[in-house]
Amino acid sequence: MNWPWGYPMRRLMIALVLTTVSATAVQAAPAMPKRDAFAAAIAARHDRTVQDLRDWIALPTIAAMGMNVKEGPEYMRKLALDAGFQQAKVIESGGVPAVLAMLDAGAPVTLGIYMMYDVKHYDPAEWSSPPLEGRLVDRPGVGQVIVGRGAVNQKGPQTAFLAALQAFKATGRKLPVNLVLIAEGEEEIASTNLPNVVANPEVAAVLKKTIGIIGASALQNSEGTAGISLGAKGAVEFQLIVGGETSDRYPKADVHSSVHARVESPAWRLVKALDTLVADDGHTPAIDGWFENVQPLTPRQKEIIANGLKGTSEAEAKAAVGVGRWINDEDYQTSSERLVSQPTVNIQGLVSGYMGPGGKTVLPGRAEAKLEFRLVPNMTRAEAEAKLKAHLLKRGFSDVQVVVSGGYGPNQTDETAALVKAQQRTLDKQGIPYRLIVRNAGSWPGAIFNGAPLNLPTGQFGLSRGNGAHAPNEWYLIRSANPKVAGIDEATLAWVDLLYEVAAAGGKKK
Amino acid sequence: MNWPWGYPMRRLMIALVLTTVSATAVQAAPAMPKRDAFAAAIAARHDRTVQDLRDWIALPTIAAMGMNVKEGPEYMRKLALDAGFQQAKVIESGGVPAVLAMLDAGAPVTLGIYMMYDVKHYDPAEWSSPPLEGRLVDRPGVGQVIVGRGAVNQKGPQTAFLAALQAFKATGRKLPVNLVLIAEGEEEIASTNLPNVVANPEVAAVLKKTIGIIGASALQNSEGTAGISLGAKGAVEFQLIVGGETSDRYPKADVHSSVHARVESPAWRLVKALDTLVADDGHTPAIDGWFENVQPLTPRQKEIIANGLKGTSEAEAKAAVGVGRWINDEDYQTSSERLVSQPTVNIQGLVSGYMGPGGKTVLPGRAEAKLEFRLVPNMTRAEAEAKLKAHLLKRGFSDVQVVVSGGYGPNQTDETAALVKAQQRTLDKQGIPYRLIVRNAGSWPGAIFNGAPLNLPTGQFGLSRGNGAHAPNEWYLIRSANPKVAGIDEATLAWVDLLYEVAAAGGKKK
Known part of the structure; x- marks a missing residue:
């Protein structure tokens, strides 16, 4: 197996080779000093990062069952402080509490980060290894994965983000952006009280200063193609x-x-x-x-959908949901427009x-x-x-x-938003192919930031991959068998990249 | 406690006193010799009769679970032979078999008897005593009851019928009618294959000779009023x-x-x-x-419904199903007509x-x-x-x-049928009050005999009472605390009475 992302020189070569296939123009970003130093720090901390994730998996917060509803936010608060946030506090929500954390780097730009620290319930009898153990397992053709409740939804991707902040600490670098973290414990019960949290004047005041809110996810497919989502139903x-x-x-x-x-x-x-x-x-x-x-789809949105279908298989899409026909026997493009728009x-x-x-x-x-x-x-x-x-x-x-x-409600961010451009540049510079996604048919509570009164751009970011959210044997990729797909260390490094690209987006908001 | 039905002299007095309150004219029936001898024989065999019922309860046949589908019919066959049927055989149905038994008394009239030997499934955890034990329990205000699956639906009432035949054996009396018994093991799965059984030429030939088919039930209420049902949906x-x-x-x-x-x-x-x-x-x-x-209700059917409502409480009827209003907020009579007719x-x-x-x-x-x-x-x-x-x-x-x-389908028998008149005379002579029932809203497979091609009168008969069919703690009354309500011995004697009244109905069919 080959872990090219651990070796910056090879990453650079891949970037040089693949950058020509990306459709978006690459803008100049502030030079990121010592990318190899970040990569080395991330590699050096690998075992500790994985252990952090295992420890987090071992503490499931489940709002519907009232499980760890006090321990979960307290743990989230400590994770933030340990990663470098100067302030972190538990915020009452009317249900399971949220956590607000702030990292002031003295930078002109502030980025909002959304996290969920709760998970879906699970039945250990259905699992091949204990769901709270976070066992490392070799998944043939995929690589080394961690198996546990919350592995991909969302503790694994969020651990990659926190590990990126640890890399700033390890390298002695100051962050190029300020951060505001808002973490909830009720995502799996439809974010029942998150609107209350956002309506809290203290929370609202700091969120208003951000250029947008981004969540950590695992958005690569098995061939390494990433996704940049512009919204969700x-x-x-x-x-x-x-x-x-x-x-x-x-x-x-x-x-x-x-x-x-x-x-x-x-x-x-x-x-x-x-x-x-x-x-x-x-x-x-x-x-x-x-x-x-x-709102009907715009011609540009239909074009993005058509681009996204290129190289994908309609037969596989039907097989994935176990049907032989779409509604009205529509063709692939039409049914894909229906999926997004209806x-x-x-x-x-x-x-x-x-x-x-x-x-x-x-x-x-x-x-x-x-x-x-x-x-x-x-x-x-x-x-x-x-x-x-x-x-x-x-x-x-x-x-x-x-x-x-x-x-x-739904969330929707324009593809011209600085938050979107920063994601595109991050991927383009590393030569990672990606698809724009007009709107996920699935949902996440971005609307609570994207809608009135905050009206902020929202998005989700993250390399690596995983599966089994809400199902038995949920997993997240730690060490990838495919050089085109990131493991947790490469996903961590991509967050470092993104923070510099967000800084390059300018300092209109602090 | 007082068991007046065990003492023929007192029974006779009650009959003399109460006979004037019955609405139906009493016809002359052939003198039933030695009624006191029957009562004595029944009383002498009481413990054995109860043990017969306990033994039957201990062998549940459940068609839906394939439980005792061979043992059940074989046991039914032996019960019939032991009670005095000269012939009894298992009849293949395409599912759980039926049993056909015949008792030729050389009489001019032949009566058909319908039985079910299967029971509904049960969860022992929900029972206060083991559902197959047939435990004798004192039920305050009711008397001594037997608790077990099938106690009232229908092994208890059917045991009373079989005990009546045992009383003929014990007293050395010949039956006044011939009997044809058809017993199925699929009543609780909607008598799926009973039409096949009735279509069997041997079965059809003997059933055609009967004046009608009657099933054994427990039709007294807590005040002792019996019911004579003219049909069922x-x-x-x-x-x-x-x-x-x-x-x-x-x-x-x-x-x-x-x-x-x-x-x-x-x-x-x-x-x-x-x-x-x-x-x-x-x-x-x-x-x-x-x-x-x-078919709409006739004026006579509406009259029977009105008579049946006398002395009953609409509030209790609503409470029994847990509602405050009938459909369309209809009154008691209208909703009762709806119950029967729709x-x-x-x-x-x-x-x-x-x-x-x-x-x-x-x-x-x-x-x-x-x-x-x-x-x-x-x-x-x-x-x-x-x-x-x-x-x-x-x-x-x-x-x-x-x-x-x-x-x-539904079954319906005219109130002028000999089978109905025999029931009325039986109750009238013993001074037992009763209500005519136009049509049960619940169902039993009488239609299979009542409909084409047999077109036989059908009915259900039986004193005593019970409750909990299909529910935990099903019970049937063995010794009644209320002198107006029969226990199993009095229910047995009533079957002796009925057989003589059926004989009195005449010998148009043999």
């Missing part, structure tokens, strides 16, 4: 509930089904309410006024009455649908909630309870 | 299934919900299909042609995607609705299935799979 999760608990028309518990002849059924009521939410085609949202603020109303799950094998003669006392909206610009969470409730009330469904469990 | 259980297994438009498994923007949802498809099956009121069946063969399409359960607490961002790969029809005269199971399938296909739901797991 919003997501709002909610449940519709009908039953004895919402109206005395329905039984309080499951009863013998013969009585349905004179007793209303919560399951039918739920079906009738759900039916009004999408058109008869089974996918177009039909909530009153749903498309009022939906708001959705999705049923996550249906729960009512008897759910075992075969049948059982009961009239359910309760019926629940779990749903989620995916929102596109310029929809907002508040708009979506209000329109849903008005839609149901207008049709008389006052007995259908709406429980919103969390969510946020 | 039919029930057809089925599931609607949509997903990767039915069309390549849907994912083969749950996938990340962001892809719903370009991938169809089985859950929405199911909602759209379901929505067409009932009207927007949430209860009126909307399947094409559903009401074509539905066919239903009930959702028993909904199953799709994520079903735990809160939400989870998945697009389900499968959605299933469990449903059941309740059918009224003159609907048939075949008609219901055909209309459902035609309705869905007409609307393009060819990707919605219909799985019919079992069922049968």
